Amino acid sequence: MSGKASxxxxxxxQAERKQRFEEEVLRLMDRLYGTALRLTRNTDDAEDIxxxxxxxxxxxxxxxxxxxCLPGWLFRxxxxxxxxxxxxxxxxxxYWEDAKQAGDIDAPEDFSLFQKLHQPFLLWWxxxxxxFVNDLLHEDIQRALDSLxxxxxxxxxxxxxxxxxxxxxxxxxxxxxGTIRSRLSRARSLLQKALWTQACxxxxxxxxxxxxxxxxxxx
Amino acid sequence: MTERxxxxxxxxxxxxxxxDGEIDAAGSADIDRHLERCRDCYTRAEFEKKLRLKTxxxxxxxxxxxxxxxxxxxLLDRY
Numbered sequence: 001m002s003g004k005a006s007x008x009x010x011x012x013x014q015a016e017r018k019q020r021f022e023e024e025v026l027r028l029m030d031r032l033y034g035t036a037l038r039l040t041r042n043t044d045d046a047e048d049i050x051x052x053x054x055x056x057x058x059x060x061x062x063x064x065x066x067x068x069c070l071p072g073w074l075f076r077x078x079x080x081x082x083x084x085x086x087x088x089x090x091x092x093x094x095y096w097e098d099a100k101q102a103g104d105i106d107a108p109e110d111f112s113l114f115q116k117l118h119q120p121f122l123l124w125w126x127x128x129x130x131x132f133v134n135d136l137l138h139e140d141i142q143r144a145l146d147s148l149x150x151x152x153x154x155x156x157x158x159x160x161x162x163x164x165x166x167x168x169x170x171x172x173x174x175x176x177x178g179t180i181r182s183r184l185s186r187a188r189s190l191l192q193k194a195l196w197t198q199a200c201x202x203x204x205x206x207x208x209x210x211x212x213x214x215x216x217x218x219x
Numbered sequence: 220m221t222e223r224x225x226x227x228x229x230x231x232x233x234x235x236x237x238x239d240g241e242i243d244a245a246g247s248a249d250i251d252r253h254l255e256r257c258r259d260c261y262t263r264a265e266f267e268k269k270l271r272l273k274t275x276x277x278x279x280x281x282x283x284x285x286x287x288x289x290x291x292x293x294l295l296d297r298y
Contacts, residue, residue, distance in 0.1 A: 022295050029288060034281035047287045054291055058298055114266045133269045141277035159239060160271055161278035166241055181236070188235065191274070
């Protein structure tokens with residue numbers, strides 16, 4: 001990336017800072033909104049937290065020395081706004097209800113798409129698991145993510161989508177890293193189960209339990 | 220640093236932690252070595268990587284509605 005030299009925002013004039021901030025915000029808008037939408041599952045809420053995050057970021061822009069850090073900084077503010085709003089609305093109750101509901105979902109703890117799809121003797125040409133992943137549309141994954149209860153969806157959006165470390169996610173959500181690990185594991189299982197169920201519903205795969213290709217190759 | 224020979228079960232147990240970059244360098248190197256030798260585990264790891272990449276791409280992007288863009292532009296104009 002060119003222009004890597006640090007730029008001290010504090011030393012730029014107001015108009016230039018504003019222009020740079022605006023350019024970055026508008027450039028990142030689809031990613032900010034997409035992330036917010038996956039976190040909230042609601043278009044109005046997603047728009048609100050993006051607007052709130054942009055507003056907060058602008059008001060604290062002097063705290064940021066290096067403009068190269070602006071994207072990551074904006075996403076951190078976005079996540080903080082989401083978590084804060086989530087708590088404010090006392091969704092913890094719904095959160096736990098969701099978690100309980102998740103326990104009722106018919107998905108074994110270690111559901112694996114790979115185990116469903118893999119055929120060990122097809123080594124040298126397109127494999128069913130590759131075809132499955134290649135054929136997935138963004139909307140398939142978004143729908144599957146949206147089907148996850150809050151506590152699982154949020155963790156997977158933080159770690160897999162945004163690249164948070166376990167300890168960063170732990171600090172943001174104020175839960176132990178062990179909880180992040182277990183939620184991630186469950187979230188992945190639920191996500192893969194949801195993708196499988198969608199594929200079956202669309203007639204692209206045989207129904208779960210119809211034998212599939214569960215040949216034990218996934219160990 | 221001692222190298223460990225991992226079994227397939229051990230690798231699969233740690234696969235997602237490995238893909239998340241949450242394993243120390245020695246543990247990660249142990250898994251790398253296993254994946255270089257074991258076709259089954261390598262295939263599984265590649266599958267999970269591809270699915271993860273798709274999730275990353277799909278989960279972090281949605282076209283922002285014009286209404287939101289206008290709202291943000293309005294916010295910025297007020298500053």
